[in-house]
Amino acid sequence: xxxxxxxxxxxxxxxxxxxxxxxxxxxxxxxxxxxxxxxxxxxxxxxxxxxxxxxxxxxxxxxxxxxxxxxxxxxxxxxxxxxxxxxxxxxxxxxxxxxxxxxxxxxxxxxxxxxxxxxxxxxxxxxxxxxxxxxxxxxxxxxxxxxxxxxxxxxxxxxxxxxxxxxxxxxxxxxxxxxxxxxxxxxxxxxxxxxxxxxxxxxxxxxxxxxxxxxxxxxxxxxxxxxxxxxxxxxxxxxxxxxxxxxxxxxxxxxxxxxxxxxxxxxxxxxxxxxxxxxxxxxxxxxxxxxxxxxxxxxxxxxxxxxxxxxxxxxxxxxxxxxxxxxxxxxxxxxxxxxxxxxx
Numbered sequence: 148x149x150x151x152x153x154x155x156x157x158x159x160x161x162x163x164x165x166x167x168x169x170x171x172x173x174x175x176x177x178x179x180x181x182x183x184x185x186x187x188x189x190x191x192x193x194x195x196x197x198x199x200x201x202x203x204x205x206x207x208x209x210x211x212x213x214x215x216x217x218x219x220x221x222x223x224x225x226x227x228x229x230x231x232x233x234x235x236x237x238x239x240x241x242x243x244x245x246x247x248x249x250x251x252x253x254x255x256x257x258x259x260x261x262x263x264x265x266x267x268x269x270x271x272x273x274x275x276x277x278x279x280x281x282x283x284x285x286x287x288x289x290x291x292x293x294x295x296x297x298x299x300x301x302x303x304x305x306x307x308x309x310x311x312x313x314x315x316x317x318x319x320x321x322x323x324x325x326x327x328x329x330x331x332x333x334x335x336x337x338x339x340x341x342x343x344x345x346x347x348x349x350x351x352x353x354x355x356x357x358x359x360x361x362x363x364x365x366x367x368x369x370x371x372x373x374x375x376x377x378x379x380x381x382x383x384x385x386x387x388x389x390x391x392x393x394x395x396x397x398x399x400x401x402x403x404x405x406x407x408x409x410x411x412x413x414x415x416x417x418x419x420x421x422x423x424x425x426x427x428x429x430x431x432x433x434x435x436x437x438x439x440x441x442x443x444x445x446x447x448x449x450x451x452x453x454x455x456x457x458x459x460x461x462x463x464x465x466x467x468x469x470x471x472x473x474x475x476x477x478x479x480x481x482x483x484x485x486x487x488x489x490x491x
Contacts, residue, residue: 163187163296164303173204173311174213180278180304181220188291192257192281194220197268197308198227201328205392207315210322210330212341214392222253227274237267237274240301242292245281257281262288266301270309278304324398326376327383335397335405339464342395342409343454352452353409354416357471358386358423360402361443361483374434378442381433385426389419405468413450413488420446420486428484443484447475450489 166183170176177195185193195218199205205215205223215223227234230252233241245260254260260281268276278301282288291297322334330338346353360382367375379402386404390396395407406423408416424444431439449470451463470489478487 164300167303167307170307170311172211173207173315174211176307176311177218177221180308181218184278184280188280188282190280190282190287192220192254192260194222194254194256194279194281195276196222196224196227196230196253196279197276198225198274199223200225202387203316204312206330207312209392210334210338211315216392220256222255227276231265231277233265234274234277237265237277238269239267240292240297241265242288242297244285250279250281253277254279254281259283261285264288264292264297266297266304268301268305268308270305276308327380327398329383329387329404330395330397332397332399335395335399335407336464338395338397339407339468340460342407343451343460343464343467345409346452347454347456347460349410350453351410352412352450353407353467354411354413354448354450355467355471356406356408356416356420356423356446356448357399357468357475358404358406358420358444358446359475359479360427361445361479363402363442366440366442370434370436370438370440374436374440377435378432378440382427382442386423389423389426391419405471413448413491416448416450417486417488420448424484424486445475445478445483446486447471447473447478448486448488449474 163184166179167176170179180195181193197204208215215221224230232249242262242264245257245263250257250263254263260283262282262285264280266278266280267274268278280288280291322330322337324331342353363375366378383398383404387396390406393409397405399405408419424446428441428443431441433439449467451467454463474487474489478485481487
């Protein structure tokens with residue numbers, strides 16, 4: 148185990164900070180803050196907790212093809228309350244004995260830990276997460292905390308996380324729908340090719356759902372554009388609550404939404420479509436003027452499997468969306484507020 152003096156050599160501190168400063172993406176920064184610091188400090192466990200109430204960070208990671216679930220020591224939370232007693236007033240690094248009853252939520256894999264240092268991640272004075280360093284040595288984390296390094300490291304980590312998230316948002320801004328915050332048609336086209344390539348490689352099925360809100364024009368006609376915008380945001384939120392982390396969802400245009408479901412058959416897709424349809428129709432949507440409107444949706448479903456090796460993926464993708472669109476029109480013709488699977 149390493150021995151740390153109260154005055155850490157500047158070159159050692161910089162050596163540990165440099166990977167954070169050099170991280171070009173959220174993904175590489177997560178690795179640097181977890182595995183990187185664990186190796187640098189020669190300790191048994193490290194974790195990163197991030198507060199992500201709107202799933203913004205999770206959406207950015209998913210859009211890059213690396214969902215949060217892929218990182219073993221990343222804990223994403225809607226709120227930090229109740230996670231650890233130290234979070235109540237954590238404005239500088241805290242170190243002490245590791246207690247499972249207090250720290251198991253922020254360090255779920257640190258079964259043998261005996262000491263812990265918690266580094267706050269803050270933005271404009273508000274706590275939005277922490278870096279947690281655990282050791283099987285009961286003294287080593289206190290020794291680290293006695294240096295001035297952890298306070299500086301916490302500030303560097305906070306700035307790096309904020310910068311990485313902002314860079315990712317900027318890079319993805321061309322792929323986002325500004326009204327709903329969902330991904331847009333451009334993003335869907337990129338991800339459709341990626342998912343088709345994966346389905347071809349793995350020999351799995353890809354399902355496409357095309358969803359359209361029934362008679363949506365009446366919302367704008369009766370209550371104005373602001374009411375229509377609010378309704379679309381609520382619709383997107385309800386759909387988002389039903390789709391899986393592995394699904395690819397986008398606003399295709401107007402009141403039309405598309406969901407790609409990798410490694411899924413049409414039967415499972417039909418169940419998801421029914422959940423979405425019920426989530427939209429069961430509760431009226433509140434409008435800015437205090438009134439409410441009840442809306443329904445029609446859904447068309449098509450799938451593709453197997454994918455011929457010689458066939459162009461763009462052609463396959465265009466056909467998949469078009470076939471789901473045909474099924475959608477069949478749902479409209481059947482009276483709306485229903486799900487139709489192509490060929491059934």
